[in-house]
Amino acid sequence: MWPFRTSIRFVEMDFRTDVHSHVLPGVDDGFKSIDRSVEAQELLRGLGLEHQFLTPHIYPDLYPGNSPESVRAVFSKYRERLGATGVESRVAGEHMVYGDIDREFTEDSISRSLQLNQGYVLVEMSYAYESQNIRDFVFHLCNLGLHPVLAHPERYNYYSTGLVELKSIADIDTVFQLNILSLGGFYGTMAKLKAERILEQGLYSFLGTDLHSVSQIAQLKSMKIRKKHVPAIEKLLENNDLLWSGSFKGGGSDYVNHPLKETAASGSGTDSGLSKPQFRRSEPLFLPVSSVHTPLLSCL
Numbered sequence: 001m002w003p004f005r006t007s008i009r010f011v012e013m014d015f016r017t018d019v020h021s022h023v024l025p026g027v028d029d030g031f032k033s034i035d036r037s038v039e040a041q042e043l044l045r046g047l048g049l050e051h052q053f054l055t056p057h058i059y060p061d062l063y064p065g066n067s068p069e070s071v072r073a074v075f076s077k078y079r080e081r082l083g084a085t086g087v088e089s090r091v092a093g094e095h096m097v098y099g100d101i102d103r104e105f106t107e108d109s110i111s112r113s114l115q116l117n118q119g120y121v122l123v124e125m126s127y128a129y130e131s132q133n134i135r136d137f138v139f140h141l142c143n144l145g146l147h148p149v150l151a152h153p154e155r156y157n158y159y160s161t162g163l164v165e166l167k168s169i170a171d172i173d174t175v176f177q178l179n180i181l182s183l184g185g186f187y188g189t190m191a192k193l194k195a196e197r198i199l200e201q202g203l204y205s206f207l208g209t210d211l212h213s214v215s216q217i218a219q220l221k222s223m224k225i226r227k228k229h230v231p232a233i234e235k236l237l238e239n240n241d242l243l244w245s246g247s248f249k250g251g252g253s254d255y256v257n258h259p260l261k262e263t264a265a266s267g268s269g270t271d272s273g274l275s276k277p278q279f280r281r282s283e284p285l286f287l288p289v290s291s292v293h294t295p296l297l298s299c300l
């Protein structure tokens with residue numbers, strides 16, 4: 001296939017499911033009107049998109065009006081117009097990790113929290129400084145039977161290109177979501193470099209647009225994927241589809257021994273269909289691929 005090309009356009013790939021977007025209008029720094037949201041989804045439908053998680057920022061300091069109930073109410077208001085675009089939408093959230101965030105996720109609140117699917121919860125941090133409680137918080141989510149998804153790790157300026165700090169978060173059963181535009185350099189050279197490294201080390205599980213405006217769709221259309229990255233991106237696209245359908249078994253593009261595969265397959269337990277985990281330190285794993293990252297703590 002395309003033997004003489006060194007890259008392919010991202011929109012030539014099977015991009016059917018977007019796990020991260022700010023298309024729900026009027027709730028954060030993303031889309032401001034339902035007309036623009038509809039325009040965006042119609043354009044994305046033309047590129048092949050079928051499913052989109054709407055993930056408004058959930059951060060009381062910046063968006064005090066956003067709660068699971070209020071965000072769902074806005075979604076209900078616009079569900080019909082968005083549905084008419086041909087893109088099926090579901091509402092979730094992108095949770096900023098702030099000091100007291102543990103209070104948002106308790107045994108009692110899990111069922112109404114803004115999850116993606118299968119208990120996966122999208123979390124983010126400031127680009128300027130690390131949340132001091134990030135490791136405690138993802139640990140907390142895991143202990144509730146949930147699965148943290150760290151949004152766009154390549155964009156956090158304080159993490160080294162050696163990925164040491166990011167791997168320490170992945171070690172707590174946290175999977176990563178790539179902003180696809182990072183690979184195109186739209187967030188700067190460092191974000192692009194880190195995205196390539198994280199991708200090449202098999203640490204991503206999903207990809208998203210993080211779409212905030214219609215103009216970013218032009219960027220998406222101009223995106224090219226280097227030939228050597230195509231298999232990894234194809235795997236992330238497949239993972240996106242599996243997450244939407246509820247059959248994601250865990251793990252990143254090369255994450256062959258990720259223990260979530262067993263957890264997800266076991267079926268029973270919480271409302272998310274995943275078994276209730278207990279933390280333990282994993283047995284050492286001897287992996288055939290040197291680049292595969294091995295979690296130290298796992299939800300089993």
Ligand SMILES: [Fe+2]
Nearest residue numbers: 020022094210
């Ligand atoms: Fe976002």
